[in-house]
Amino acid sequence: MFHVRDEDAALDIVQDSMIKLSQHYGDKPAGELPMLFQRILSNCTLDWFRRQKTRNALFTNIGDLEQRSGEDEGYDWLEVHANSRDTETAQSAEDTTQRAQILQSIEKEIQELPARQREAFLLRYWEEMDVAETAAAMGCSEGSVKTHCFRAIQTLSKALKAKGIEL
Numbered sequence: 413m414f415h416v417r418d419e420d421a422a423l424d425i426v427q428d429s430m431i432k433l434s435q436h437y438g439d440k441p442a443g444e445l446p447m448l449f450q451r452i453l454s455n456c457t458l459d460w461f462r463r464q465k466t467r468n469a470l471f472t473n474i475g476d477l478e479q480r481s482g483e484d485e486g487y488d489w490l491e492v493h494a495n496s497r498d499t500e501t502a503q504s505a506e507d508t509t510q511r512a513q514i515l516q517s518i519e520k521e522i523q524e525l526p527a528r529q530r531e532a533f534l535l536r537y538w539e540e541m542d543v544a545e546t547a548a549a550m551g552c553s554e555g556s557v558k559t560h561c562f563r564a565i566q567t568l569s570k571a572l573k574a575k576g577i578e579l
Contacts, residue, residue, distance in 0.1 A: 532560035
């Protein structure tokens with residue numbers, strides 16, 4: 413869900429991964445299945461991103477620009493946004509915009525990482541897998557995972573500092 417930012421797509425990816433796992437690896441020992449599943453899930457996610465890139469290059473979703481019909485006709489985005497300021501934890505528009513821009517910059521820099529570095533970084537720090545699990549999922553040694561993560565962190569740190577973002 414965090415990787416694709418679409419709950420329905422995430423559920424579809426997990427379902428496809430489970431089907432592939434059961435079809436192709438049903439005869440494997442139960443201890444090997446979690447790592448196999450993680451690798452299949454990673455590959456299915458990459459495939460989804462590739463399909464999205466192709467689809468977005470070919471089509472424009474005009475429906476996103478139009479107001480939805482039915483029960484949403486009376487929905488007013490400005491009214492909802494204005495009402496959200498009533499909470500004690502509400503932030504100024506400047507803070508909200510700045511935070512969104514920082515997150516967008518971080519996501520963009522993560523997407524710019526080489527594929528193996530991005531995969532290691534996301535598995536270790538986003539999926540919170542340990543080094544051994546990440547190595548098994550990626551099909552490489554633990555040392556390679558550490559190297560990929562170190563390089564990813566160094567690259568992200570330099571890129572974000574160049575943009576004036578220090579975390």
